[in-house]
Amino acid sequence: xxxxxxxxxxxxxxxxxxxxxxxxxVYYYIVDYIWLNELDEHNEITxxxxxKNLSEHPQLESADSLIQIWNNIMPGIEFGQYRRFEGQxxxxxxxxxxxxxxxxxxxDRFRLLTSPVQIGNKIYKISIETNxxxxxxxxxxxxxxxxxxxxxxxxxxxxxxxxxSKIIWQPFYNTLERIRQFNIETHETIxxxxxxxxxxxxxxxxxxxxxxxxxxxYKQQRRFVENASHELQTPIAILxxxxxxxxxxxxxxxxxxxxxxxxxxxxxxxIRINKNLLLLAKIENNQFADExxxxxxxxLEELLDYFTEIAHANNNILHTEIEANCMVQCNKFLFESMVxxxxxxxxxxxxxxxxxxxxxxxxxxxxKNYGDEALNTExxxxxxxxxxxxxxxxxxxxxxxxxxxxKYNWQVYYHFGKNQHQxxxxx
Amino acid sequence: xxxxxxxxxxPFYLIACFFKISTELPPYLWRMKLLIVxxxxxxxxxxxxxxxDENYLCEVAETYDAAYEKLGIYQYNCVxxxxxxxxxxxxDLLQHxxxxxxETGVIIISAKNSLEDKITGLNLGADDxxxxxxxxxxxxxxxxxxxRRKQYENNDQLIINELQIxxxxxxxxxxxxxxxxxxxxxxxxxxxxxxxNRVISKSALAEHLSGDFADLLDNHxxxxxxxxxxxxxxxxxxxxxxxxxxxxxxxxxxx
Numbered sequence: 001x002x003x004x005x006x007x008x009x010x011x012x013x014x015x016x017x018x019x020x021x022x023x024x025x026v027y028y029y030i031v032d033y034i035w036l037n038e039l040d041e042h043n044e045i046t047x048x049x050x051x052k053n054l055s056e057h058p059q060l061e062s063a064d065s066l067i068q069i070w071n072n073i074m075p076g077i078e079f080g081q082y083r084r085f086e087g088q089x090x091x092x093x094x095x096x097x098x099x100x101x102x103x104x105x106x107x108d109r110f111r112l113l114t115s116p117v118q119i120g121n122k123i124y125k126i127s128i129e130t131n132x133x134x135x136x137x138x139x140x141x142x143x144x145x146x147x148x149x150x151x152x153x154x155x156x157x158x159x160x161x162x163x164x165s166k167i168i169w170q171p172f173y174n175t176l177e178r179i180r181q182f183n184i185e186t187h188e189t190i191x192x193x194x195x196x197x198x199x200x201x202x203x204x205x206x207x208x209x210x211x212x213x214x215x216x217x218y219k220q221q222r223r224f225v226e227n228a229s230h231e232l233q234t235p236i237a238i239l240x241x242x243x244x245x246x247x248x249x250x251x252x253x254x255x256x257x258x259x260x261x262x263x264x265x266x267x268x269x270x271i272r273i274n275k276n277l278l279l280l281a282k283i284e285n286n287q288f289a290d291e292x293x294x295x296x297x298x299x300l301e302e303l304l305d306y307f308t309e310i311a312h313a314n315n316n317i318l319h320t321e322i323e324a325n326c327m328v329q330c331n332k333f334l335f336e337s338m339v340x341x342x343x344x345x346x347x348x349x350x351x352x353x354x355x356x357x358x359x360x361x362x363x364x365x366x367x368k369n370y371g372d373e374a375l376n377t378e379x380x381x382x383x384x385x386x387x388x389x390x391x392x393x394x395x396x397x398x399x400x401x402x403x404x405x406x407k408y409n410w411q412v413y414y415h416f417g418k419n420q421h422q423x424x425x426x427x
Numbered sequence: 428x429x430x431x432x433x434x435x436x437x438p439f440y441l442i443a444c445f446f447k448i449s450t451e452l453p454p455y456l457w458r459m460k461l462l463i464v465x466x467x468x469x470x471x472x473x474x475x476x477x478x479x480d481e482n483y484l485c486e487v488a489e490t491y492d493a494a495y496e497k498l499g500i501y502q503y504n505c506v507x508x509x510x511x512x513x514x515x516x517x518x519d520l521l522q523h524x525x526x527x528x529x530e531t532g533v534i535i536i537s538a539k540n541s542l543e544d545k546i547t548g549l550n551l552g553a554d555d556x557x558x559x560x561x562x563x564x565x566x567x568x569x570x571x572x573x574x575r576r577k578q579y580e581n582n583d584q585l586i587i588n589e590l591q592i593x594x595x596x597x598x599x600x601x602x603x604x605x606x607x608x609x610x611x612x613x614x615x616x617x618x619x620x621x622x623x624n625r626v627i628s629k630s631a632l633a634e635h636l637s638g639d640f641a642d643l644l645d646n647h648x649x650x651x652x653x654x655x656x657x658x659x660x661x662x663x664x665x666x667x668x669x670x671x672x673x674x675x676x677x678x679x680x681x682x
Contacts, residue, residue: 230538233558233559233560234467234470234559236559237467237560238469238473240560241470241560244477244563244564244628245476245563248477257673257674257676258674261628261629261676261677264628278540287542288542306637310649312649312652313652333542
């Protein structure tokens with residue numbers, strides 16, 4: 001994955017490279033054109049000056065010998081004869097000559113101006129030549145400079161990019177960070193800072209709207225669960241009372257006693273589910289704010305009193321190893337709910353005749369019971385995920401354990417090994 | 428709404444009782460007057476039907492105003508108070524009761540089961556708080572315990588024929604022989620006595636024995652063990668067998 005700003009950087013760099021490469025020949029032609037023009041002008045001026053000087057020295061009747069000497073010692077200007085069919089007029093052209101001084105293989109480029117000039121009564125052909133930079137050298141120079149500029153350009157892009165991403169994209173990163181830290185469960189509304197950039201402001205605005213809608217529906221859903229559970233309590237209470245009332249009817253009891261007793265089983269299940277849903281809703285709504293420094297060891301012993309009986313009735317042997325004086329800051333009821341859920345599961349699902357181990361050692365509560373196969377660790381703490389065939393579960397026990405642990409930042413682990421389910425809570 | 432049968436029976440019964448009381452019945456068997464403040468008629472009816480007997484007289488008020496009116500006219504031994512009522516809040520009624528009368532026992536029966544309500548209620552002078560849904564025997568046991576506490580502070584003996592229960596020291600005697608009961612068995616005994624002549628389901632017993640976390644398990648076998656032990660100990664002490672098993676359903680304390 002590349003960063004957003006690196007994408008345009010790549011294309012900018014390629015575009016810059018193309019343009020700069022195209023500019024090399026253009027520069028060359030322009031430089032060469034200006035260069036030649038300037039040399040032509042220079043040659044012209046030299047010619048005019050020579051012509052003017054010559055006309056001021058009319059005594060040069062026959063200058064052959066002088067011209068001979070001149071040609072021998074003066075580079076750049078040469079007097080010669082026109083050949084027979086040569087047109088006697090001014091002409092400008094470029095000429096390559098083998099280099100005189102450097103490597104003989106190389107040739108130099110010259111710009112020439114030839115013009116007929118009359119000395120005495122003889123017409124001479126005056127050639128004024130000026131050395132011009134060769135094309136390859138020019139191109140090489142321009143190319144080299146272009147390359148340097150290109151490097152500067154890319155470096156500049158990189159720096160600007162970094163700067164832009166720091167300055168211009170900062171609001172975007174702020175927004176991103178806010179969203180990342182946003183937790184719908186904490187009831188906070190998300191507030192973005194005001195940004196002077198229209199797009200980001202629009203983004204923030206839309207996000208705020210989206211999130212506030214979500215928060216609202218989340219709250220509604222939670223309130224719904226709580227309200228629904230509350231509303232259910234009364235009809236359930238009526239059912240429960242009615243069954244108790246029917247127990248007092250001798251005829252009914254004689255005819256349907258066991259059936260009546262069976263009614264209590266699903267009813268208790270409804271009550272349990274409802275109670276647990278309510279408990280979850282209350283934990284989520286932070287209704288267990290009062291915390292004490294709880295003597296977990298003592299609290300556990302108290303609960304074990306009850307669970308020893310249950311385990312006994314269930315043909316389980318309860319093994320306990322409770323470290324004394326373990327203090328934890330929490331709500332007593334929630335702690336008891338958590339432990340009860342863990343212990344109930346262990347006793348309920350533990351293999352008959354096997355041990356159920358409960359230990360509290362160095363701030364870790366561990367509940368172990370024998371079982372056949374590992375539970376699905378992905379869904380084990382989810383609501384209403386089915387772990388066993390027993391249909392008396394509320395399906396919420398472990399969800400409650402998880403929720404309580406989350407509330408107090410306790411770590412809860414599940415581990416299966418040596419045919420034992422093991423739940424640990426680290427305070 | 429009065430619970431009609433009982434209302435009609437009141438004066439009649441009181442006169443009849445007057446002589447009985449003075450001659451043979453101990454004072455805790457006076458007929459108690461209960462007010463059930465509950466807006467759900469079906470529930471109120473069930474509670475009234477379960478509680479009403481020769482000892483208890485139940486009346487029902489379904490609204491705040493009806494309850495307020497009744498409280499102005501009659502003296503009640505115990506008021507069962509729902510908090511969410513048409514026309515007002517049960518808490519206000521509680522305050523009203525406490526201003527008028529210190530003796531009336533008040534049990535809040537609420538569907539909300541919130542800790543704040545419980546604390547507020549108890550601070551305002553409620554004697555107990557029972558969250559819906561509850562088992563009727565549980566309610567009756569609580570009423571029994573409150574009335575005993577309130578009305579008979581000096582009488583800490585509960586006597587049923589040969590059975591003597593000292594409520595202060597929590598000891599049980601059968602014809603002066605002490606019966607060594609565990610705390611659970613003692614509680615169970617009081618529970619049965621409070622619900623005498625009623626069939627109590629195992630589910631209700633389990634809930635009573637294990638409090639908040641009973642409903643986590645469906646196995647009520649441990650109830651059986653306790654009941655069996657209680658029965659055995661009472662029998663060994665020479666107590667008549669009042670505790671009967673109702674096949675497939677539960678138990679009944681017959682007196």
